[in-house]
Amino acid sequence: MVDFAQRGIGGPITGQLVDLTPHLPVLPIVLPLAVAAFMLLLEERRRIFKAGLGAATTAALVLVSFVLLNEVAGEADGIIVYRLADWAAPFGIVLVVDRLAALMLMVTSVLSLAAFVFAVSGWAIVSPRFHSLFLLLVMGVNGAFLTGDLFNLYVFFEVLLAGSYGLLLHGSGRARVKAGLQYIAVNLGTSMLFLIGAGLIYAVTGTLNMVDVMRVAAGLTGQDVTLFRAGLAVLSVAFLTKAGVWPLSFWLPVSYPVATPPVSAMFVILTKVGAYVLLRFVALAAGVPETGLVEFLSPWLLYGGIATVLFGSLGLLSSTQLPRIASYATLVTAGTLVAAVGTADQRVISGALYYLIGSTFATGAAFLLAELVARLRPAEPSDAGVEPVFGDDYETSLQSDFEGYEVGIAIPAGTSMLGGAFVVAALVLAGLPPLSGFLAKFAIVSGALSGGPVLSTEAWVLAGVVIFSGLATLIALMRKGIEAFWRPGEENVAEVRSLEALPIGILLSLCVALTVFAAPVVTYLDATSAYLADPVEYARDVLEVGR
Amino acid sequence: MELVTAVGIGVIAAAGVWLVLRPRTFQVILGLSLLTYAVNAFLLAMGGLTVGAPPVLGSVEAPDPAAHADPLPQSLVLTSIVISFSMTALYLVVLLTARGLTGTDHVDGEERV
Numbered sequence: 001m002v003d004f005a006q007r008g009i010g011g012p013i014t015g016q017l018v019d020l021t022p023h024l025p026v027l028p029i030v031l032p033l034a035v036a037a038f039m040l041l042l043e044e045r046r047r048i049f050k051a052g053l054g055a056a057t058t059a060a061l062v063l064v065s066f067v068l069l070n071e072v073a074g075e076a077d078g079i080i081v082y083r084l085a086d087w088a089a090p091f092g093i094v095l096v097v098d099r100l101a102a103l104m105l106m107v108t109s110v111l112s113l114a115a116f117v118f119a120v121s122g123w124a125i126v127s128p129r130f131h132s133l134f135l136l137l138v139m140g141v142n143g144a145f146l147t148g149d150l151f152n153l154y155v156f157f158e159v160l161l162a163g164s165y166g167l168l169l170h171g172s173g174r175a176r177v178k179a180g181l182q183y184i185a186v187n188l189g190t191s192m193l194f195l196i197g198a199g200l201i202y203a204v205t206g207t208l209n210m211v212d213v214m215r216v217a218a219g220l221t222g223q224d225v226t227l228f229r230a231g232l233a234v235l236s237v238a239f240l241t242k243a244g245v246w247p248l249s250f251w252l253p254v255s256y257p258v259a260t261p262p263v264s265a266m267f268v269i270l271t272k273v274g275a276y277v278l279l280r281f282v283a284l285a286a287g288v289p290e291t292g293l294v295e296f297l298s299p300w301l302l303y304g305g306i307a308t309v310l311f312g313s314l315g316l317l318s319s320t321q322l323p324r325i326a327s328y329a330t331l332v333t334a335g336t337l338v339a340a341v342g343t344a345d346q347r348v349i350s351g352a353l354y355y356l357i358g359s360t361f362a363t364g365a366a367f368l369l370a371e372l373v374a375r376l377r378p379a380e381p382s383d384a385g386v387e388p389v390f391g392d393d394y395e396t397s398l399q400s401d402f403e404g405y406e407v408g409i410a411i412p413a414g415t416s417m418l419g420g421a422f423v424v425a426a427l428v429l430a431g432l433p434p435l436s437g438f439l440a441k442f443a444i445v446s447g448a449l450s451g452g453p454v455l456s457t458e459a460w461v462l463a464g465v466v467i468f469s470g471l472a473t474l475i476a477l478m479r480k481g482i483e484a485f486w487r488p489g490e491e492n493v494a495e496v497r498s499l500e501a502l503p504i505g506i507l508l509s510l511c512v513a514l515t516v517f518a519a520p521v522v523t524y525l526d527a528t529s530a531y532l533a534d535p536v537e538y539a540r541d542v543l544e545v546g547r
Numbered sequence: 548m549e550l551v552t553a554v555g556i557g558v559i560a561a562a563g564v565w566l567v568l569r570p571r572t573f574q575v576i577l578g579l580s581l582l583t584y585a586v587n588a589f590l591l592a593m594g595g596l597t598v599g600a601p602p603v604l605g606s607v608e609a610p611d612p613a614a615h616a617d618p619l620p621q622s623l624v625l626t627s628i629v630i631s632f633s634m635t636a637l638y639l640v641v642l643l644t645a646r647g648l649t650g651t652d653h654v655d656g657e658e659r660v
Contacts, residue, residue, distance in 0.1 A: 154627075155626065155630070158630045162633075162634070162637070169641065172644075177641060177644050177645045177649075181572065181641055181645050181654060184634070184637070184638050185575055185638070188634055188635075189579070189582070191630075192582050192631075195590055196590075199586075199593040199620070200593065202593055202594075202619070202620065203593035203595075208619075
């Protein structure tokens with residue numbers, strides 16, 4: 001007879017459980033990595049299991065981000081510093097969860113959950129290893145938001161880029177491979193700029209911890225200052241390219257529309273990573289005003305952002321297809337964010353963060369909607385269709401296997417649901433009342449225009465351009481909506497499956513919730529931007545924890 | 548030594564940039580590889596150029612930092628070599644796929660007349 005209690009099975013678990021709470025900050029990186037690696041071991045045919053595992057992972061990430069968000073929102077200083085392998089900064093690498101990072105984690109995890117669930121309903125299986133690539137992309141994005149180390153940031157950027165290369169090519173086909181060729185070349189070049197910038201900064205300061213870099217930068221003299229600024233400038237060019245700032249944004253409207261819909265939706269967060277890093281740099285530079293780095297960086301960000309918004313608006317006016325419209329809307333969003341960072345104004349940045357949440361969800365939803373709206377018309381032979389790349393046995397057997405594979409049931413009244421979702425997304429993107437897009441743009445414009453008795457030209461230009469971009473978005477989306485939903489004489493019956501409706505529903509109802517519960521969100525964001533404006537505390541926490 | 552290194556890196560980088568801007572995918576991938584070499588050498592040089600100085604301490608007693616090379620850029624270069632090598636390999640696969648699908652080795656996927 002086996003004594004279970006003696007073997008520790010079924011007996012009371014005492015003192016065995018390790019308290020995992022202090023390790024929460026590393027979970028958004030480790031969890032997707034471990035699951036992605038595990039999924040590679042599984043056969044491609046176990047798609048249901050993989051889908052379930054991936055959905056569970058992304059859902060767990062939502063939970064983790066929510067706990068982290070709550071934790072930093074509750075604390076007075078609002079920062080968790082996680083030292084990898086317990087080495088103190090600046091010698092070791094630290095992960096830093098402050099209000100901004102926690103917010104970005106939250107947005108990323110919600111978007112990735114929605115995109116993943118949408119992908120599971122069909123797109124995930126058009127070519128192999130989607131699930132792993134997707135989780136690796138999530139890991140890279142989370143890592144980039146969390147790390148406090150410059151070189152680590154480079155590594156996480158490469159991880160997210162590697163994931164994005166694979167995902168962009170997912171589904172293959174001529175259009176995607178062509179776009180992938182250019183996307184990869186641009187990003188490889190950008191990564192080299194990143195390395196050159198990081199190298200120059202290390203050469204001058206002798207450290208890679210971002211807080212420590214700024215601390216050392218304050219004491220630089222002579223030609224070191226010039227070298228440091230050159231390094232920072234090269235680095236910023238890399239981030240501006242990734243944020244999609246004009247004139248470094250020509251890769252974006254080429255690549256985003258041809259990717260599969262869930263992938264495009266997930267890519268929306270990638271431009272935000274660039275904007276996030278720029279915001280982080282400007283915020284850290286504000287802690288050492290004697291270096292004059294904020295004055296050095298912000299005009300470029302402001303004018304670059306304004307130019308991007310204009311470019312994106314023109315692109316919107318010239319697009320008729322929803323994926324292209326959503327791509328240019330991504331550019332408009334990125335431009336607005338970068339311009340807001342360039343103002344270095346607390347109120348504008350707070351509004352821009354609010355804008356970031358709503359517009360990310362709405363743009364993601366628009367990319368997902370694009371797929372469903374396209375079903376309203378008879379299918380056209382499209383270049384972006386699914387074709388085998390190598391046509392080997394593995395691939396063809398996969399495709400024949402998955403013929404007619406559909407998850408979820410078709411829901412009734414698909415067309416009216418689509419129409420409703422389209423209207424919500426359009427309202428948020430165009431910034432019309434009553435939804436969050438309007439509140440966000442109002443906050444940005446009012447922040448820009450409340451600078452003082454005499455307003456600078458830049459403030460007026462920024463306010464005008466932000467409003468103009470809303471008009472351009474509205475025109476583009478209205479034209480598309482009329483064309484898609486109001487065409488007379490045809491059936492216009494869309495088949496929408498429940499697993500496709502669910503993620504769009506989640507994203508858009510969050511946009512609505514963001515409007516209804518605007519007060520707590522804005523309080524949190526005001527605290528975030530106030531904290532960013534005074535990074536002394538942040539610097540002290542990062543460098544001195546555990547000393 | 549500084550001048551030779553600087554000129555070497557500069558020439559490789561210039562050749563890389565020129566090749567990346569060429570219209571054929573093979574030229575682009577060669578250019579990217581050259582740029583990678585240049586950047587790696589640049590990164591290594593950022594730790595200061597030393598001859599015959601080990602990056603690892605021989606003994607822990609009374610270490611003399613001046614007699615050792617900076618180990619950090621070396622580990623950074625190692626990371627960046629691995630990353631850029633794998634990315635170039637990936638690019639090669641995409642390049643071949645593009646050649647197969649479009650029937651041309653032009654970066655735009657079609658010949659410009």
